[in-house]
Amino acid sequence: MLNILFFASLIALLAATVVEFVGIAFKKEKVKKASWLLSLISFALLTGYVVARGIVAGRLPLSNQFEFATGFAWGIALLHIVLRLWLKQDWISAIALPAAFLVLSYAALLPREINELMPALKSAWFGLHIGTAVFAYASFAIAGGVGIKYLAEFKKKKDEADEHLLQLDFIAYRLVAFGFLMLTVVILSGCLWAEQAWSTFWSWDPKETWALITWIIYAIYLHQRMRKGWRGRKMAIFAIVAVVCVLFTFIGVNQLLPGLHSYA
Amino acid sequence: MKFGMILLALIVVCSLFGSLIPQGQEAAYYAQQYPGLSGVILALSLDDVFSSWYFLLLLGLLCLNLLFCSVLRLKNTLSARASCIDRAFARECAPISGKDADRIEAFLKARRFKAVERDGQKVYYRNLAGYFGSFITHLGLLLVLLFAAAAMYLSIYEDQVIFPGESYTMADGTVIAVDSFSMGDGEELDYRSVLRVTDRHGAQSGPREISVNYPLSFGGHKYYQQSYGVTGYLTVTNEGVSSPIALENGMFLTLDGENGVRYEALFPDHKTDEDGKITPVDGSDFANPVYLVTVVEDGESSTGVVMPGTTLAVDGVTYTFQDPMYFPQIRIKTVPAAAMALLYTSFALLVAGLYLCFFHVPAFVTVGRKGYAISGPKADVSLAAEINNLRRTQC
Numbered sequence: 001m002l003n004i005l006f007f008a009s010l011i012a013l014l015a016a017t018v019v020e021f022v023g024i025a026f027k028k029e030k031v032k033k034a035s036w037l038l039s040l041i042s043f044a045l046l047t048g049y050v051v052a053r054g055i056v057a058g059r060l061p062l063s064n065q066f067e068f069a070t071g072f073a074w075g076i077a078l079l080h081i082v083l084r085l086w087l088k089q090d091w092i093s094a095i096a097l098p099a100a101f102l103v104l105s106y107a108a109l110l111p112r113e114i115n116e117l118m119p120a121l122k123s124a125w126f127g128l129h130i131g132t133a134v135f136a137y138a139s140f141a142i143a144g145g146v147g148i149k150y151l152a153e154f155k156k157k158k159d160e161a162d163e164h165l166l167q168l169d170f171i172a173y174r175l176v177a178f179g180f181l182m183l184t185v186v187i188l189s190g191c192l193w194a195e196q197a198w199s200t201f202w203s204w205d206p207k208e209t210w211a212l213i214t215w216i217i218y219a220i221y222l223h224q225r226m227r228k229g230w231r232g233r234k235m236a237i238f239a240i241v242a243v244v245c246v247l248f249t250f251i252g253v254n255q256l257l258p259g260l261h262s263y264a
Numbered sequence: 265m266k267f268g269m270i271l272l273a274l275i276v277v278c279s280l281f282g283s284l285i286p287q288g289q290e291a292a293y294y295a296q297q298y299p300g301l302s303g304v305i306l307a308l309s310l311d312d313v314f315s316s317w318y319f320l321l322l323l324g325l326l327c328l329n330l331l332f333c334s335v336l337r338l339k340n341t342l343s344a345r346a347s348c349i350d351r352a353f354a355r356e357c358a359p360i361s362g363k364d365a366d367r368i369e370a371f372l373k374a375r376r377f378k379a380v381e382r383d384g385q386k387v388y389y390r391n392l393a394g395y396f397g398s399f400i401t402h403l404g405l406l407l408v409l410l411f412a413a414a415a416m417y418l419s420i421y422e423d424q425v426i427f428p429g430e431s432y433t434m435a436d437g438t439v440i441a442v443d444s445f446s447m448g449d450g451e452e453l454d455y456r457s458v459l460r461v462t463d464r465h466g467a468q469s470g471p472r473e474i475s476v477n478y479p480l481s482f483g484g485h486k487y488y489q490q491s492y493g494v495t496g497y498l499t500v501t502n503e504g505v506s507s508p509i510a511l512e513n514g515m516f517l518t519l520d521g522e523n524g525v526r527y528e529a530l531f532p533d534h535k536t537d538e539d540g541k542i543t544p545v546d547g548s549d550f551a552n553p554v555y556l557v558t559v560v561e562d563g564e565s566s567t568g569v570v571m572p573g574t575t576l577a578v579d580g581v582t583y584t585f586q587d588p589m590y591f592p593q594i595r596i597k598t599v600p601a602a603a604m605a606l607l608y609t610s611f612a613l614l615v616a617g618l619y620l621c622f623f624h625v626p627a628f629v630t631v632g633r634k635g636y637a638i639s640g641p642k643a644d645v646s647l648a649a650e651i652n653n654l655r656r657t658q659c
Contacts, residue, residue: 253283
């Protein structure tokens, strides 16, 4: 049953993505509406899967790479819906849907068995630390996608003062700001948790170090925007490059740099 | 500002090296893993980046930078905050119709903007606390670094092995007694100790279980279930009095200094051949443990293996070997409570500062006879778009 829900949400997400691009290619509003409907269905299925897995596991389903990747995809899907409703514009779907599909496809490649939560993860900090990481990563991923969209639009319009480009630039900035706040909470709650579990706030574990590197990179992004007035293409490229760092923190560190967070 | 960005970039570079090169290994490890580069790694302290003088210097300079940023920014922030309404009134306005003005005002009221009126012109404003967001963020980050350093350098750690049923007295008179130690039988090992702590004033904690994530805070110290070990264990009986003893490798148990039993080692497992000869072997757990002991009596010694439950009698004293005993290692951490409280406060300050900075952004909309103007310390494209949409809808 769980597998059916998981793969149904993956297929619905793929269908929503394909239909979205068909709608864009043929400029058919009805097709785009169908994509929106499919994306809502895929989100409902994925939410159902996450909730059901949580009930079966008897805990928050965010304890290993598969569960976090699924949560990451769910976070992107949720932000997609929030942004569509907030912006009342459909271009965000062309960014968020493929991103959510790619992350969920990565999750599908990982082992899906449900394991008991290891003692080190049985903590009141677990939900806050990992839950905020889901939203931080999802925000950064969509911000990177908006950066790609910006560059593609700029190629056509060649005018950074264009209203739509200004809006894209602003939305990417808001997403980075939200992700940065969430990542700050991730790091600080992780410090508090580490002190409870291991007696020290910070151990320079590879995951901690890369979370800090990511935090500094986005801090530089926000500084350059707010104090130096960087806008437009520079920021779009910055947001795209920074996502590579986020993905390395998420996948690369776990695969290549074992440490205290190796269970993740 | 520029200097701060350079410092951050350098910290990233150092952190990259620190995460990619395994830290704190022996010199021989680097010579083997990075042939030809180990000299450079050791010379530049890349084997211990995060404790190196240059990394600590970068953190120190970052603190100074944050301090100057905060102080300088406070003056500008206070000045900007004090004159923000005046500046909004002085804004050049884009002309609009009376209906548009009414529509914009209704929108702003619905969004809970506050209003101030002068000479028939109104300034709608919100989120003035946001002016302090950047200052609070920088101050919060500075305090996080300072108090984290204080908490780190003022913390005193003491790792202590305490056998179940025994106690340990700290230098300040605190007594830590371990009632029991247990291990879960799941795939992931779960260690739990039941402690009773009596502080130097005689106050008692009562029996409390500690495990990973659940340390005990009592009497100014924090007690962590740090790790565990396993050791040999026997009961010595002499003249009807029995005493349990946890064994240490090489320990010689004797009354007269000559006759007795020397504990050589404990093996987790053993093999028995066809002739009944027992050979100790290593193993992952202590499923079939066996002791290696030397009996010394009347000037002669013989070494052999004994199973738990075996009793040896030497010179009128009996030694009964028990099942191996698991014991906890307790980490005792002592840190000034004030440093911890200040660190937690600085965490909250940093998060509050970031929230004010990015999600409580001051915005001003001037509406009057001349028209309207949107202003604020940070451009709010979203607000501008919403107001423009209102006007378009009206048209």
